[in-house]
Amino acid sequence: MLKNELIFATQNQHKVQEIAAQINGTYEVKSLIDLAYTEELEETQETLEGNALQKVRFVANKFKTNCFADDTGLEVEALGGAPGVYSARYAGEGKSFEDNMDKLLQELGTETNRKARFRTVIALILNGKEYTFEGICEGNIINAKRGSQGFGYDPVFQPIGYEKTFAQMDIDLKAKIGHRGKAVAKLIDFLKAY
Ligand code: IMP
DSSP states (O other): OOTTEEEEOOOOHHHHHHHHHHHTTSSEEEETTTTTOOSOOOOOOSSHHHHHHHHHHHHHHHHTSOEEEEEEEEEEGGGTTOEETTGGGTTOTTOOHHHHHHHHHHHHTTOSOOEEEEEEEEEEEETTEEEEEEEEEEEEEOSSOOOOSSSTTGGGEEETTOSSOGGGSOHHHHHHHSHHHHHHHHHHHHHHHO
């Protein structure tokens, strides 16, 4: 293995692009796609921390390599933190991002408290030891979808201090101010100091 190679335990190309842009040559990030591993990783825990650790432990063990995994949830205040760890399957197993957003907008209805946050937990296994890093992005759920970039709930999430939704934003800006970007920044600081 190359000195600065790290496996990102994901098959989501959007995430790889976001993170590779941020790491910017400091580390060579490879994903499960590069390892030709196409099976879905299990995420059966009840917390983001639990899922991130579950994924990273599986991949570190299977490929005998240093790696990191992330898990993200959208936590909506008026919904008691839902969809949270269930964000990917909020509208049911196998439903689309569109279905999940439609359900969210329907659940919120005319609720005036639209406060929400994305929270990412990254779990890292480096030389056999486990570490976790958290990143949070605060914002609001708007009333109707706007924009076509990104993925997931991006078209309905407007980060605080910005007019645009994540789906209308440049990928670099989203990486800089976003939940995953903040968690990755902590990961990078840690790796640099290691
Ligand atoms: P994951 O388990 O980290 O892939 O995230 C779970 C779900 O959260 C995804 O299926 C998306 O619906 C949502 N999600 C995660 N990250 C983002 C993001 O950056 N923007 C919008 N939605 C996201």
